[in-house]
Amino acid sequence: MTAPEGRPDHPTGSVLCSAAEKRLQSVGIEGAAGDVRALFLHALTTALGRPVPRHALRDHLAAPVPQAVVDAFARMVAAREARQPVSQITGRRAFWKHDFRVTPDTLDPRPETELLVELALTEGFRSVLDLGTGTGAILISVLAERPGVAGLGVDLSPAALDVARQNAQMIGVQADFVLSDWFAVISGDFDLILSNPPYIAESEMPELAPEVREWEPRMALTDEGDGLAAYRAICAAAPAHLRPQGRLMVEIGPSQGNAVAELMRRAGLADVTVCRDLDGRDRVVWGRKAGLQST
Numbered sequence: 001m002t003a004p005e006g007r008p009d010h011p012t013g014s015v016l017c018s019a020a021e022k023r024l025q026s027v028g029i030e031g032a033a034g035d036v037r038a039l040f041l042h043a044l045t046t047a048l049g050r051p052v053p054r055h056a057l058r059d060h061l062a063a064p065v066p067q068a069v070v071d072a073f074a075r076m077v078a079a080r081e082a083r084q085p086v087s088q089i090t091g092r093r094a095f096w097k098h099d100f101r102v103t104p105d106t107l108d109p110r111p112e113t114e115l116l117v118e119l120a121l122t123e124g125f126r127s128v129l130d131l132g133t134g135t136g137a138i139l140i141s142v143l144a145e146r147p148g149v150a151g152l153g154v155d156l157s158p159a160a161l162d163v164a165r166q167n168a169q170m171i172g173v174q175a176d177f178v179l180s181d182w183f184a185v186i187s188g189d190f191d192l193i194l195s196n197p198p199y200i201a202e203s204e205m206p207e208l209a210p211e212v213r214e215w216e217p218r219m220a221l222t223d224e225g226d227g228l229a230a231y232r233a234i235c236a237a238a239p240a241h242l243r244p245q246g247r248l249m250v251e252i253g254p255s256q257g258n259a260v261a262e263l264m265r266r267a268g269l270a271d272v273t274v275c276r277d278l279d280g281r282d283r284v285v286w287g288r289k290a291g292l293q294s295t
């Protein structure tokens, strides 16, 4: 038995976890069992003051749980019951090849956004700009794959920029982060411009899961309009900030492919392409600035 034991009259991890699972199920949370395991591990890690690996879970489930862990776990389950996302409670979310710190000031990196990273890496580039960088997940993931590339992330949220800086440092990637409303403070041009901007129409906000609608930063989700405002701003200004043959590549909502492709064409970009994610839904649109590449 490697688990530090609570007093023998304390509940075991299994008893605590089954009760927590029932509570989460009763408020309609899907995947409650997995959430409970993640939160129990995080409660152990926090209260015991050392990382507890997943493989130690079995021992901890069988043993009486120390009071500090019982208390930490109760707080975390209550937060989840109030629909806070697991990633915000644990402060971590896995994306591409790394774990990222997330807070209520940042959009959770989502698996479908990995398509943007994958497509970005299909060509070479020496400089990359990420507009609305949030946790920095997109920028840091592509930079980690391309040592020596210059990376700049901008965001309108100072709190998000702090998180992005912490992630870059934690993952060991060199990048600059500045406060900017899209291109407002950006001079110079780039081989690659990436963005996962707010694209949910204001009218669609009520349909979102409470985890997203009530806990994630609203400014990262919606433009408070038709969901296309960010693309209008980004597409119009991108050609002036792209090197010849440079690419603009953005994540979109599944119904926005045609509209965003049209915005890119109207901005003068060539090779405009709409790409589908693993669920078969339109997810990324990209275009290329014409002209001769300088060497």
Ligand code: GLN
Pocket (backbone or CB within 6 Å): 107, 110, 196, 197, 198, 199, 200, 212, 220, 221, 222
């Ligand atoms: N993909 C996110 C969602 O559906 C939205 C993120 C965004 O607007 N960029 O919740």
